[in-house]
Amino acid sequence: MRGDRSVRGAMAAVLAGCAGFGACAHTPERRSPHAPAYTPPPFAIRGDESFRARVRQAVFMLELTDPEGLKIVADHVGVIANHTPSGMAAYETPPTMHLAQPTIDHSLVWLASVLVHEAVHSRLYAGAPRQPNGEPAYDAWGGFEAERMCNARQLETCVRLAAPDSVLNHLAAQDGTHGDVNRDGVLDYRDYMLRSW
Numbered sequence: 001m002r003g004d005r006s007v008r009g010a011m012a013a014v015l016a017g018c019a020g021f022g023a024c025a026h027t028p029e030r031r032s033p034h035a036p037a038y039t040p041p042p043f044a045i046r047g048d049e050s051f052r053a054r055v056r057q058a059v060f061m062l063e064l065t066d067p068e069g070l071k072i073v074a075d076h077v078g079v080i081a082n083h084t085p086s087g088m089a090a091y092e093t094p095p096t097m098h099l100a101q102p103t104i105d106h107s108l109v110w111l112a113s114v115l116v117h118e119a120v121h122s123r124l125y126a127g128a129p130r131q132p133n134g135e136p137a138y139d140a141w142g143g144f145e146a147e148r149m150c151n152a153r154q155l156e157t158c159v160r161l162a163a164p165d166s167v168l169n170h171l172a173a174q175d176g177t178h179g180d181v182n183r184d185g186v187l188d189y190r191d192y193m194l195r196s197w
Contacts, residue, residue, distance in 0.1 A: 042074045043094075047082030054104050055080055058112040066160040069116040069153070076122035080115070087192060088118040090125035090141060097122075102196065109161045113171075117154035121146065143187055147176035 041059050045052045062070035078094020086100040097118045103111060124146050128136030140146065155171040181191040 043077050044079045045081075046079055047099075051082045051099075051104060054108075054111065055099070055115075057108055058115055061108060061112045061161065062115065062157070065162075066112070066116070066157050069112075069119075069157045069160070072123055072153070073115050073119040076119045076126060077115075085192060085196075086114070086118075088121040088125075088142075090122040091135065095122045095125070107167075109158060109163045110167065112161060113154045113157040113163070113167075116157045117150045120150040120153045124149065138187070142179075144176040144180075147179055147187075148174075151176060151178075 041056075045055045047055075059070065059073075062073070076090075076095060077088075077097050079092075079096040081096055081098055082101070082104070083098035084100040085098065086103045087098050089096045089098060097115070099111075099114070103114055106114075121141055125136055125141035128140035130136055137143075151171055151174045155168065158167055158171060179187050179191055184190075
């Protein structure tokens with residue numbers, strides 16, 4: 001799908017209509033008669049208006065080019081909230097995706113792919129065997145192998161979104177250890193708190 005001019009043309013139209021993080025051309029209040037219908041997402045978006053608008057743009061991008069990825073988000077995320085650091089609180093009710101400002105400010109393609117990446121963590125959490133305490137083992141949904149699975153699906157989203165080669169190469173080179181911020185060989189809360197994204 002990379003290089004497909006119809007996808008690139010559609011994305012250019014979306015980006016042109018969504019410039020400046022304000023209301024998008026596809027939102028009900030500004031929809032042109034030729035724009036696709038906007039379907040509100042089945043999850044809440046919590047943050048200021050620029051945050052909500054940016055997330056809606058990423059959701060619409062997924063709706064156009066990776067509906068399967070958007071379905072993962074819709075099925076496994078209840079809230080997307082502006083929060084530092086970024087990550088997936090799959091154990092919360094409802095499952096809550098946290099997005100920090102550096103993630104929001106990155107490219108729209110990257111943001112859309114992060115939505116899918118974090119939602120895969122939540123899907124893994126939901127499907128993992130439970131321990132006696134009722135929770136799955138962290139490694140089952142947030143460990144190194146889980147990160148590799150999330151990265152692989154994120155890469156698939158980036159291919160569908162015709163991401164630049166630099167993004168595709170970056171994701172393809174990931175080995176699942178990006179979350180081990182302090183490089184001690186363990187993914188834990190200390191790493192989470194050290195994140196810059």
